[in-house]
Amino acid sequence: MLARAVLSQTVGGSVVRTEPGVVWRIVLARPEVRNAVSREMSDALRASLTAAADDPACRAVVLAGEGRDFCAGADLGELAEAREGRVPVDYGWPLEEVLAAVEDQPQPVVAEVQGAALGAGCLLALACDLAVAAEDARFAIPSARLGVVVGYESVERLVLTAGPKRAAELLTAGRTITGAEAAAWGIVNHAVPAAELGVAAAHLAAEVAALAPLSVRAQKRGVRAALERLRLPRGAERHRVADFDMMAAAAFASEDAAEGAAAFRDRRRPEFRGR
Numbered sequence: 001m002l003a004r005a006v007l008s009q010t011v012g013g014s015v016v017r018t019e020p021g022v023v024w025r026i027v028l029a030r031p032e033v034r035n036a037v038s039r040e041m042s043d044a045l046r047a048s049l050t051a052a053a054d055d056p057a058c059r060a061v062v063l064a065g066e067g068r069d070f071c072a073g074a075d076l077g078e079l080a081e082a083r084e085g086r087v088p089v090d091y092g093w094p095l096e097e098v099l100a101a102v103e104d105q106p107q108p109v110v111a112e113v114q115g116a117a118l119g120a121g122c123l124l125a126l127a128c129d130l131a132v133a134a135e136d137a138r139f140a141i142p143s144a145r146l147g148v149v150v151g152y153e154s155v156e157r158l159v160l161t162a163g164p165k166r167a168a169e170l171l172t173a174g175r176t177i178t179g180a181e182a183a184a185w186g187i188v189n190h191a192v193p194a195a196e197l198g199v200a201a202a203h204l205a206a207e208v209a210a211l212a213p214l215s216v217r218a219q220k221r222g223v224r225a226a227l228e229r230l231r232l233p234r235g236a237e238r239h240r241v242a243d244f245d246m247m248a249a250a251a252f253a254s255e256d257a258a259e260g261a262a263a264f265r266d267r268r269r270p271e272f273r274g275r
Contacts, residue, residue, distance in 0.1 A: 016044040017066070023205045024052040024061045024107075031067030037120040038075040042094035046101045053106050059209035059216070061105060062201055063128060064112040070137070071121025076146075076265065095120055096151050102127040103224060106217050108208050112201035113137050113179065114194060122170075122187075123154050126161055129220060130208075131188035132201040133179030139187060140176040145270065147257035156231055162187055 019025040026048045028035040037045075052058045065071050074095065102109050102124065111124065111131035117139045125131050125139070133139075141158075143150050150158075150171065158167045162185045169175045183191040192200045208216060255275050263270035 016041060016048050018048045018051065020052070020055060020058070022057055022059050022209050023202070024048075024055070024058050026052065026061060026063050028063075028065045028071055031065075031069075033075070034069040034072035034116060035065040035067070035121070036072055036075045037095060037098075037124075038078055039094045041075075042098045045098050049101050049105055049109075058107055059213050060107050060205040061109045062112055062205050063102070063109055063124065064198075064201070065114065065121075067115075069115035069121070070111070070113040070117045071124060072116045073119030073121055073142070095123070096153055099123060099127040099154065099157070106220070108205075108216060108220050110201055110205045110208070111188070112197060113139075113188065114197055118142060119150075123150070123157070125182075126154070126157050126187060129223070130204055132190045132192060132197060132204055133182055133188040134194035134197045135178065135180045135191045136194055137179035137182070137191075138176055139170075139179070139182045140174065141170045142174055144172065145174050145260060147254060147260035147270070160227055160230055 015029040017027040017029045019027070026045070028037075028041065028045070030036060030038075030041065049061070052061050108129040109127075111128040111133075113121075113125050113131060113133040114137055115134070117125050117133070117137060119141055122139050122141050125133075141150060155167070155171065158170065162170070166185050170177075177185065177187075179188065179191040182188045189204070190200060256270075256273065259273075260270050
């Protein structure tokens with residue numbers, strides 16, 4: 001395997017650390033905020049994925065988080081600014097672009113998940129081709145606790161991965177599951193003791209990297225193409241997607257969304273009023 005050189009992709013105050021090699025390791029490096037995804041981190045992560053895609057030596061990518069958590073979700077400070085109109089309303093699009101970039105990455109991407117994989121963190125793990133989690137990792141999509149709505153593409157991705165009933169349990173009941181449960185649900189490939197996580201993820205990525213690169217890339221594309229055939233065509237049932245988009249926008253602008261963010265910040269139970 002090629003020797004690694006450690007680089008940094010820095011945009012604004014957010015950092016994504018990259019370690020190039022036959023297996024690129026891309027690390028979300030904001031441990032002070034549990035690797036919360038900001039717009040700047042989204043840009044840095046996409047830049048790192050592009051650099052890996054352009055490296056002829058790269059055969060696989062490991063996506064990890066620095067510190068005790070993989071990713072605790074979106075940056076709530078930016079979420080509040082978006083609601084108050086201080087940043088563009090299309091707040092969710094940078095994350096959706098990152099998830100699409102992970103799916104479109106020519107090399108398979110392996111998620112290495114420890115601690116919290118909440119909201120954006122859970123969606124990142126879902127977008128990866130393969131995933132290994134610590135048995136005691138925590139997966140959840142607490143959007144309804146915050147009064148906001150996960151984007152349609154992410155809902156679709158979750159339904160195709162875990163099935164509609166389990167997707168509903170995560171999205172509408174706010175269920176938190178362990179890494180072991182995530183493996184049983186098909187959200188990750190393997191759950192291992194936390195002390196073995198790094199070795200297990202590296203081993204899986206090395207298995208990918210040892211195989212014929214052209215074949216591996218074609219097989220990844222084939223899996224993605226099969227998923228695309230299962231997805232709801234944008235030309236069909238368009239009114240249902242449009243209704244979802246309008247409802248999501250209304251929820252984002254609601255008093256409940258402000259209450260959800262405030263309750264999370266104050267560490268109290270939110271009082272939702274449906275308006």
